[in-house]
Amino acid sequence: MNDIDAWVWxxxxxxxxxxxxxxTAMPELGMLxxxxxAAAVAAALGGDIVVQVLVFVAVSAALVAVVRPIAARHRSQRPQLASGVEALKGRQAVVLERVDASGGRIKLAGEVWxxxxxxxxxxxxxxxxxxxxDIEGATAIVM
Structure with a gap:
């Protein structure tokens, strides 16, 4: 065990x-x-065990403190490119047949709904x- 340099460990x-x-897909492990x-680099440059551990702790803390909030912010955002029925919500349509609470027909995105x-x-x-x-099944809810 003493034959192997600290940076290898x-x-x-x-x-x-x-x-x-x-x-596990836990990004914190990647940060560690x-x-x-970084601690291996410190060991290869001749730092003693105290310096190596301090480098490990400092880099770990910095990465967790900086990267985790950024990742959490990106994870909570809605996708920028909506597809399927999500892309149709909020769009305008033209009434083809009278629309009321019981039904009707509209032209939405070039298709009759x-x-x-x-x-x-x-x-x-x-x-x-x-x-x-909204879209419920194959029916567009309009206002």
Whole structure:
């Protein structure tokens, strides 16, 4: 054990954390692996064990403090490119057949859709523009 330099042990530890990252998909393990590589560099440059541990702790803390909030912010954002029915919500359509609470037809994104009014007391006449607020199955809910 004394035959192997400290920097090799740090790299072995970093590799083990990297494997843990791949197996568990926990990004924190990747940050700890990067800190292990930084500690290996400190060991290769001749730093004693105290310096190596301080480098490991400082880099770990910095990465966790900086990267985690950024990752959490990106994770909570809605996708920028909506597709499918999500892309149709909020678009405008033209009434082809009178639309009321019981039904009707609209032209939405170049296609004819069945539709019904969101407000049960409201009616939309042919040629009128409406806004799509939701899609339920194959029926557009408009207002």
């Amino acid at each position: 740090w790299l072995v530890g970093a590799a083990a954390l990297g494997i843990g990252l791949v197996v 692996a990067a800190a292990g590589v 069945s539709a019904r009014a969101l407000d049960t007391g409201h009616t939309y006449e042919v040629g009128q523009e409406v806004d799509v607020v």
